[in-house]
Amino acid sequence: MQRLITRVLILCFISQCLCDISMVESENTIYDVRNYGANGNGKSDDSNAFMDAWNDICGRQGTPTLLIPENRVFLVKRNIIMKGPCKATNINIQLQGRIVAPQKNAWEGDKSTMIYFTNINGLRIVGKGGSIDGFGSSWWPCKNCPRPAVIGFNACNDLSVSYLSITNSPQAHITINGCKDAIFSHVSIRSPADSPNTDGIDISSSKNIFIKDSNIASGDDCIAIIGDSSYINATGIACGPGHGISIGSLGRNNDNVEQVRVYNSSFTKTTNGARIKTFSGGSGYARRITFEKITLNQVYNPIIIDQHYNNIMVTFRGFRGTSANDRAIDLACGSPGCFNILLDEIKIVSSQPGKPASCSCTNVHGRSTSTIPNCNY
Template sequence: MLILGFVSGTLCLSSNAQMKYLNVMDYGAHGDGTTDDSHAILNAWNGVCGGGGPATLLIPSTKTFLVKRLKLNGPCKAPNVAIKFEGKIVAPSMKKWGGNPFNWIEIFSVNGLTIEADGGIIDGNGDTWWQTCRTCRRPASLRFHACNGLTVKSLRMSNSPGAHISVNSCNGAFFSQMNIAAPRDSPNTDGFDISNSKNIAIEDSTIATGDDCIAINGGCSFINATRIFCGPGHGISVGSLGKNNSYETVEEVHVRNCSFNGTTNGARIKTWPGGSGYARKITFEEIILQDVKNSIIIDQYYGNKNQSEGESAVKVSEVSYRGFNGTSASDKAINVNCSPSGCSDISMDQIYIVSSQPSRKAYAFCQNAKGTIENTVPKVSCV
């Protein structure tokens, strides 16, 4: 019988559990970086998932595995299964992609999965997409759908065509010591893109991309981001919410002890005009900023510069900013741009943001917001 629990983010197996390792090389993988190893990995996964006891899929070190579109399906017979990355997995180029461009590697309906890397890396080969396919659909590198009780540790990911990690319809996921990297000008390469999920924690990770380090989208609750180093990128964002007049909700988001370096945004909430729903019970605290634009931003006119007075908006409330320190690359360091329906219960305390250029002065813009302001530089006047 497999007994699994989380103790300070560590996977614990009972001493009587006999872990079986299934090496993809034993299933016909070549590991030469040019031969398609997708079927070998899928066959090894079927052995792991279809077995009755605890089993680990092993991606061995010193090998590079070319993998085309891959879907690892559950549910598994074993109550808990694992994947261990020691080698490198690389995606085909855009010209050799084949199939739909929504996801590269998808893990579907696998509960209790543990992924741990020891030197392993997933390379999305995104540079073959970014220049010729900037406006078309580009795949996420790794998508978890309906995976509950998930643990991912020490995984390195680079150069995804689209988002690096997509978390959708999951309950209970713990990511730690992640390292995600893509060029600052790579389009839509979010580090994490989370939607319709709850009880998700991301800790002690470094994310440098061309888009949001973490994007928390509609249907999310109880999302925690702690000790994240973000930059370059677009910051940590709630939203966007309410696109195409949709109803969306986000609540209980907590971002703590994070650093932003050279990002185009810091702590961001973004909603589309005409949407409905709510974004509430959100905290950003103990944040370090270095040369960051829009260190604090609520944008209720996302995607629409024509600010119509009559449109509805997602309700933004119970948002707390506390303990921000650092420098702004833009004169407008704080931008609270709420719709006429307003943002409520917005609080700021112990905020100290100055211009990264000594000759310039940072300022705050604020409209249609209510709440409390204490000990804030630059001064915020509308709350």
């Protein structure tokens, strides 16, 4: 009898172990979009397949992975909305193939965002080997027409995006709104200098966002930070062409931006380098903003403040390189003035040999030390 009980207990233990192993396997399974009807031939619309795959994965437990396989081209004609909250603890997306949008006349979705992630925690996107092409050239001729962004993240916390490559967005390439604790690394964004309003990365109402080791070429701001955003860190950014890295525009909705650091980054043939811009009559603040260790190559406005309210604290430190404009530093503050502006260890010369570079200051209060060109305020 004792032997029988022992055997039964052993069988139950083994059965339970096998069940647990089976559950782990099912929870951590890789889900290929082709199994949901995606053809990946670049001709037929794969939008529904992406949506079906997401809806299935979001309902799974554990850490499922959505695979967009290599050597395939997935055409999406409608908005893909990947919505949470999900049962999964984390969700991985491996983008190994290409996702492409059609030309403007063949786009069947709305003009918001082509691929939209919302209300998801623990999302991990790795784009090694893959890419997204927004076919923006068919949208750009109509500069004032509504145009979609390529990819957007809304209310996504604990987010990681790496090795993502996006080209030719109709409008902004990446938008980040209402997110917390996100890391973007080794991101590549490429659009022509004359592509209208094609911001690289737009950040609004977000906190603890880290962008590092990325290349951004666009027709507008490489990175723009607006809304109630704080603790934003951009390190190792190669910007150009584009309009530089901007805090703003601010002030339209009582915007507050603070604790922003742009470090060890470069601007090449951009319209602006480090920029603070606000609306006239606006309210809010931009404080504890630091641009440090910046390399400039033929930048038209290397350091520029165009602002109209006085609650501002900005440090520009360790700038080196050339200005394509006679006015290398332009600090233009409204009548209330702007305070706590620090220029330190700066050497900017004209990109044209023998031509002087100058500094212009209006209603500016702060300190300027070891700065070429000299700024008196």
